[in-house]
Amino acid sequence: MFDPRKLEQVAKQIQDAMPQPVKELGNDVEQKVRQVIQAQLGKLDVVSREEFDVQTQVLLRTRQKLTALEQKLEALESRLTADAADKQD
Template structure:
């Protein structure tokens, strides 16, 4: 397998050999692409990972409570049936 440090060195050498004008164009293009992506993503109805994780935990607790209530109701119904 290739040494990661060697790969970084090769990448740095390649980046250093690129003419400054091309670097500037690439940086500008990258910046514009990021702007467009951020604008388009902000239009979508998305939640953050943190919000998703919180709602997942809420759902887990809700399911646990529901299962406990179902068990309790079943026991009460069984108790009523025995009377």
Template sequence: MLNPKKIEQVIQQIQDSLPQGLKDLGQDAEAKLKQTLQAQLAKLDLVTREEFDVQTQVLMRTREKLVELEKRVDELLAQQNKA
């Protein structure tokens, strides 16, 4: 669900902003930070970019069909009014 590369980038930015003494705390702190970030981001109920793009395409197709149906209804109403 979440992009691990983005999480890595955020963690790296946080680490880069820390003073050297804190950077030396080691891999345990990095692992805990990753775990905490992943847990907090998972709570946000986000969708992936892929899911968003798929739903955008579905919405576009639905709108196109709606426009076609509206045109067809208008044509049928026009024919009915002529009769």
């Protein structure tokens, strides 16, 4: 769901910001930072970029269909109005 490269980048930034004595603990700290970040990201209510793109396309198609239906409805209403006016004459 999350880009591992982005996760690595964030973990490295956090590790770089740590004081030197903490950095000297080595890979253990780096691993813990990654685990904490992954756990927190997992708690977020988010969707993947792929799912977002799919839903964007679905929304676009739905909007296009809605616009077409609105145009058809307007045409039908116009025809009904014109027919009703003709009957009154």
